[in-house]
Amino acid sequence: MTRRRVRTRANLLDAAFEVFAAKGFRGVAIEEVCDAAGYSRGAFYSNFDSLEGLFFALYQQRGDLIADQVAEALSIDVGLDVSAAVDRVTEALPLDRDWLLVKTDFLSHAARNPIVAQTLSQHRARLRQTIADQLARPAAEGVLPPVLGDADGAARAVMTAYEGVTAQLLLDEDPEGARAWLRRLLTGLLTAGSAHTARPAPDDAAR
Secondary structure, three states, X not given: OOHHHHHHHHHHHXXXXXXXXXXXXXXXXXXXXXXXXXXXXXXXXXXXXXXXXXXXXXXXXXXXXXXXXXXXHOOOOOOOOXXXXXXXXXXXXXXXXXXXXXXXXXXXXXXXXXXXXXXXXXXXXHHHHHHHHHHHHHHHOOOOOHHHOOHHHHHHHHHHHHHHHHHHHHHHOOHHHHHHHXXXXXXXXXXXXXXXXXXXXHHHHOO
């Protein structure tokens, strides 16, 4: 791809993100994405074969970027300090409302399309493995609650809590409150019934 075409494709993806977040995948026409990006339909079709193809490419681009950011944020080993692990996981997981709107649309789309569902599953598995790596030592040393099983089981619990909190965020539009609640929820999940008590975060103790 030429440098100009790379830039055009990137601008179309950025414009699509804003339009999809504002109107939803089913409510968007190709012309709206072109207008938002400042390009013609010809420029669109030289990069994507359909609106669905654009949506798929957008999710892959954003999903990979977020997975990379989470992996980098969790690359520091916190050892057996479950509180530190909770802090890092809570800060790393994205709570951007526009991304959550796009991701929710993609989930609905994936439920009707096996190929799309496979991409969604791969993205979720990558995030889950990154979290499991962070929790591997506490799980191996028996620091985490036995009911969660191994590190993968603990990571699945974290992902479930995260998805529940993000669903509420779409309704109340309070990202800071959502992050504080996620921290409290993960602290409870990862320390309940264990011999180790996690320290509460300063902002949570005040709530």
